[in-house]
Amino acid sequence: DIQMTQSPSSLYASVGDGVTITCRASQSISSYLNWYQQKPGQAPKLLIYAAFNLQSGVPSRFSGSGSGTDFTLTISSLQLEDFATYYCQQSYTSPFTFGPGTKVDIK
Amino acid sequence: EVQLVESGGGLVQPGGSLRLSCAGSGFIFSQYWMTWVRQAPGKGLEWVAGIKQDGTEKLYVDSVKGRFTVSKDDADKSLYLQMDSLGVEDTAVYYCARVRTGRGYDYWGQGTLVTVSS
Numbered sequence: 001d002i003q004m005t006q007s008p009s010s011l012y013a014s015v016g017d018g019v020t021i022t023c024r025a026s027q028s029i030s031s032y033l034n035w036y037q038q039k040p041g042q043a044p045k046l047l048i049y050a051a052f053n054l055q056s057g058v059p060s061r062f063s064g065s066g067s068g069t070d071f072t073l074t075i076s077s078l079q080l081e082d083f084a085t086y087y088c089q090q091s092y093t094s095p096f097t098f099g100p101g102t103k104v105d106i107k
Numbered sequence: 108e109v110q111l112v113e114s115g116g117g118l119v120q121p122g123g124s125l126r127l128s129c130a131g132s133g134f135i136f137s138q139y140w141m142t143w144v145r146q147a148p149g150k151g152l153e154w155v156a157g158i159k160q161d162g163t164e165k166l167y168v169d170s171v172k173g174r175f176t177v178s179k180d181d182a183d184k185s186l187y188l189q190m191d192s193l194g195v196e197d198t199a200v201y202y203c204a205r206v207r208t209g210r211g212y213d214y215w216g217q218g219t220l221v222t223v224s225s
Contacts, residue, residue, distance in 0.1 A: 001169075034211035036152075043202055043218055044144075044152060049211035087152055091211065094166040096142075098152040 002026050002090050004099035012107040017078045021102045023071040023088035032092035035064055035073045038101075039084045047086075048073065078104070109133040109214045111203050116219030123193050123223070129186040129203030129216055136184040137161075140206035143177060143188050145199035146218075153199075156188065157206065170196075193223045 003026035013019050023033065031051040036044040046055045048064035051071060061076040075082055083106050088099040115127040129141070142157040156177040157166045165177050176189040186203050200220050204212035 032209070036211075038152075043215035044212075045215075046211045046213050049207070049213075050209060053210070055211070055213065089152075089154070089211070091209065094157070095168040096154040096157070098144075098154060101151045 001095055002029060002093065002097055004088055004090055004097050006086075006088060006099040006102050008102060009100065010103040010105060012105050013078050014107045015078055015080055017107075019075045019078055019104060021073045021086055021088075021104075023066075023073070023099050025069045025071075025090055025092075028068045029090045029092035031067050032090055033064075033066065033071045034089045034091055035062075036087045036089065036098075037082075037084045038087065044087065075104075109205065111205065111214055111216035113201065113203055113216040113219040116201065116221045118222045118224065119193055120225050121194055121223055124189070124191045125193065125221060127188040127190065127201055127203075127219060127221070129188075131184045131186065131205070134205070134214075136179075137181040140208060141179060141186045142204050142206050142212060143186075144202045144204060144212070144215075145197075145221075146202070147196075147199045150199075155201070158186070190221070193221075195223050197221060198223045 033051045035048040038044040052064045085101045085103045110132045112130045143155040158177045174192045178187045200218040202218045203216045205214040
C-alpha cells in the first residue's frame with residue numbers, strides 16, 4: 001500500500017498569513033493527488049484534484065503543486081473560514097490512502 | 108443539486124452486522140464510481156471501499172476485506188455497504204462520496220455514525 005505523510009501535523013497562523021502544507025507519498029503517484037478540507041462536524045470538501053487543479057467554487061487563494069512523491073498545498077492569505085484540517089489523498093492505486101491530516105489553528 | 112444522504116448507522120455489538128445506505132440525487136448515478144470513507148472518533152480519514160459504475164469492480168481496504176461488501180442499485184440510485192463481523196475498530200462515521208475519476212471525491216454525504224460496543 002502507498003503510505004501518505006503530511007507535515008506539519010498542526011500549525012498556528014493568523015488571518016492574512018501564507019501557509020504551506022506538504023504531503024509525501026511512499027512511492028511515485030504521478031499527479032494523482034487530491035486535497036480536502038474538513039471542518040469539525042462536517043464532511044470533507046474537495047479543494048484540489050490531480051495535484052494542482054482547483055475544484056469549482058474553491059477560492060483562488062488555494063493552490064497545489066508537485067508530482068511524483070512530493071506535493072504542497074498553499075493558502076496564500078488565510079481567511080477565518082480556512083481554519084480547518086487538511087488531508088491529502090492519493091488516487092493512483094487502491095487502497096486510496098489519505099494522509100494523517102494537518103490542522104490549521106488560529107494563532 | 109447533487110445530494111448524497113447516508114442512513115443505517117447505529118449501535119451494534121461486536122460480531123454483529125449492519126447495512127449502510129447512501130441515496131443519491133441530482134446526478135446520473137449509474138455514470139459514477141462511488142466510494143465509502145470512514146473516520147473514527149477524533150481520527151483521520153480512511154478509504155474503505157469503492158465500486159465501479161457498472162458494479163463489475165469492487166475494491167476494499169485490507170482491514171475490511173471478507174467482512175464488508177459494497178454494492179449499488181442504479182434504479183434506486185443507492186449505494187450500500189454491508190458490514191459483517193463488526194469489531195470495535197470499525198466504530199466511525201461512514202461517508203459515501205461520488206468519485207470523479209482522476210478528479211477526487213467531489214460530493215460527500217453528511218455521514219452516518221456506526222458504534223460497535225457491547
